[in-house]
Amino acid sequence: MWRKVLLWGGMMVLLALLLAGVWLRAWPDVEMGRRLAENNCAICHDLSETRKHKKGPYLWGVVDRAAGSVDFAYSAAFLGVVQERPFVWDESHLQRFITDPALFVPMTRMAQRDSAHPLAFEGIESADNRRDLIAYLRRLK
Numbered sequence: 374m375w376r377k378v379l380l381w382g383g384m385m386v387l388l389a390l391l392l393a394g395v396w397l398r399a400w401p402d403v404e405m406g407r408r409l410a411e412n413n414c415a416i417c418h419d420l421s422e423t424r425k426h427k428k429g430p431y432l433w434g435v436v437d438r439a440a441g442s443v444d445f446a447y448s449a450a451f452l453g454v455v456q457e458r459p460f461v462w463d464e465s466h467l468q469r470f471i472t473d474p475a476l477f478v479p480m481t482r483m484a485q486r487d488s489a490h491p492l493a494f495e496g497i498e499s500a501d502n503r504r505d506l507i508a509y510l511r512r513l514k
């Protein structure tokens with residue numbers, strides 16, 4: 374009898390833990406997003422309020438900012454896309470760009486290597502990582 378109670382109790386606890394895990398994962402992890410941004414973006418983008426340009430434009434306030442709107446020497450490829458069909462960096466545009474920048478903006482400098490900047494950014498595959506990253510970008514204001 375007690376064995377059964379223990380067994381069922383144990384199973385209920387496991388189920389509760391599992392559900393809590395699923396529930397937690399449904400929310401973006403901003404701290405994980407910060408680490409992803411430091412590791413994947415900060416080499417080319419200033420993430421601070423200082424707003425300095427690096428290889429790319431500063432990202433302070435980027436969420437809901439009009440694309441191509443800060444005083445930065447964007448590539449002709451980037452300006453071509455942005456001027457033809459202006460948009461703001463909302464969740465869905467950021468998702469598309471960060472998944473595969475060159476697919477969204479062919480020939481964007483973000484995905485190009487050159488002699489001054491041998492690094493190129495090819496995108497973040499994991500949907501969870503992109504969501505965490507964008508949640509962190511939202512805090513940059």
Ligand code: HEC
Nearest residue numbers: 413414417428429440441447448451481482483492493494
């Ligand atoms: C290898 C350098 C490099 C890396 C790494 C990089 N970027 Fe960029 N990014 C650029 C460059 C260069 C541009 C300007 C694009 C152009 O002119 O073609 C840019 C442009 C952007 C823009 C457009 C901003 C605007 O003012 O319209 C966003 C948004 C962006 N990057 C986000 C990110 C995020 C988020 C990451 C990290 C996941 C990242 N980038 C990683 C170089 C990089």
